Amino acid sequence: xxxxxxLGSGILRRLPPETAHALTLRALTAGLxxxxxxxxxxxxxxxxxxPVSGLDLPNPVGLAAGFDxxxxxxxxxxxxxxxxxxxxxxxxxxxxGNPRPRLFRLPDDSAVINxxxxxxxxxxxxxxxxxxxxxxxxxxxANVGANKDSRDRIADYCEGLMAVWGQADYxxxxxxxxxxxxxxxxxxxxxxxxxxxxxxEAARAMASRSGARPVFLKVAPDIDETAISEIAEVAxxxxxxxxxxxxxxxxxxxxxxxxxxxxxxxxxSGAPLMEISTEILAGFAQAVDGRLDLIGAGGIASGDDVRxxxxxxxxxxxxxxxxxxxxxxxxxxxxxxxxxxPRSGG
Ligand SMILES: Cc1cc2nc3c(=O)[nH]c(=O)nc-3n(C[C@H](O)[C@H](O)[C@H](O)COP(=O)(O)O)c2cc1C
Numbered sequence: 001x002x003x004x005x006x007l008g009s010g011i012l013r014r015l016p017p018e019t020a021h022a023l024t025l026r027a028l029t030a031g032l033x034x035x036x037x038x039x040x041x042x043x044x045x046x047x048x049x050x051p052v053s054g055l056d057l058p059n060p061v062g063l064a065a066g067f068d069x070x071x072x073x074x075x076x077x078x079x080x081x082x083x084x085x086x087x088x089x090x091x092x093x094x095x096x097g098n099p100r101p102r103l104f105r106l107p108d109d110s111a112v113i114n115x116x117x118x119x120x121x122x123x124x125x126x127x128x129x130x131x132x133x134x135x136x137x138x139x140x141x142a143n144v145g146a147n148k149d150s151r152d153r154i155a156d157y158c159e160g161l162m163a164v165w166g167q168a169d170y171x172x173x174x175x176x177x178x179x180x181x182x183x184x185x186x187x188x189x190x191x192x193x194x195x196x197x198x199x200x201e202a203a204r205a206m207a208s209r210s211g212a213r214p215v216f217l218k219v220a221p222d223i224d225e226t227a228i229s230e231i232a233e234v235a236x237x238x239x240x241x242x243x244x245x246x247x248x249x250x251x252x253x254x255x256x257x258x259x260x261x262x263x264x265x266x267x268x269s270g271a272p273l274m275e276i277s278t279e280i281l282a283g284f285a286q287a288v289d290g291r292l293d294l295i296g297a298g299g300i301a302s303g304d305d306v307r308x309x310x311x312x313x314x315x316x317x318x319x320x321x322x323x324x325x326x327x328x329x330x331x332x333x334x335x336x337x338x339x340x341x342p343r344s345g346g
Contacts, residue, residue, distance in 0.1 A: 285313025
């Protein structure tokens with residue numbers, strides 16, 4: 001959202017956040033301020049192979065879903081240094097999302113609240129753009145979801161999975177957005193078994209046709225120990241599923257929040273999510289014991305935050321909200337910090 005601010009215009013930060021984000025995407029699409037560097041050419045010492053999926057990353061710091069919902073700027077974002085970029089969430093049909101305003105900055109808390117509601121241009125548009133992704137030109141993932149008005153949400157996930165299979169370097173099933181009513185119910189044991197059963201059939205069919213793909217499941221931070229072990233158990237029973245992304249935004253509101261928009265409805269992300277999501281990540285690390293890849297997300301804004309996620313059991317991480325306040329140059333700052341001492345504290 002504040003990419004242009006980072007490039008020299010403080011005006012953006014005074015615009016409504018969604019307007020600023022739209023302008024940022026336009027600037028990036030036009031190549032404005034995008035570094036010429038090739039993805040993955042710096043920071044050689046940080047390359048990582050995720051052990052279960054075998055996904056090779058030039059560095060472990062990825063861009064989380066939601067920034068590039070329509071797969072418009074993945075190439076530009078890779079050039080800022082991200083080791084991987086996750087596009088989406090995309091739903092089969094285009095949808096407008098919730099009424100505006102639906103995105104709020106919480107500057108005093110280095111946080112964001114959003115209730116976007118999967119606004120996106122739909123799978124057909126998404127796959128057209130993603131088809132421009134060249135193999136070897138950086139790691140680009142596709143995050144798929146369900147339409148709000150869908151009569152069979154699981155069918156939406158299967159459709160998304162199959163549509164992006166041939167184009168994405170990995171696929172994420174997002175069952176943890178708080179802004180589509182009932183979606184998080186897919187994390188309940190019976191619903192999750194149903195989802196993974198049906199998506200498993202789709203995944204096996206696609207794998208036999210066009211080769212294996214890493215597939216991850218993205219979960220919410222608002223779950224207890226019982227839910228962690230149930231989700232882990234069901235996920236481990238699906239051999240085609242390689243890992244978990246922990247986590248999406250939280251519906252909780254820590255008492256510490258001081259910003260004017262703290263009580264807006266939606267998912268909270270950024271600094272106040274760091275501790276919450278890292279604790280859930282550690283719970284999953286214990287439950288899966290190395291049998292699934294873990295990607296940590298939630299509140300990362302520094303090299304130390306990355307180290308904390310790695311120490312909690314992640315092999316890679318993603319961030320989004322910190323870009324809103326710090327701009328894309330943050331990525332290289334984090335990478336140079338990590339390359340000076342990749343695992344200390346971890
Ligand atoms: C404005 C906004 C939109 C988001 N949209 C999505 C989305 O479409 N799909 C998804 O899986 N996560 C979405 N997220 C969640 C992020 O991918 C990430 O999991 C979360 O924000 C925690 O990371 P952070 O604290 O670094 O932002 C969104 C987050 C924000 C702030």
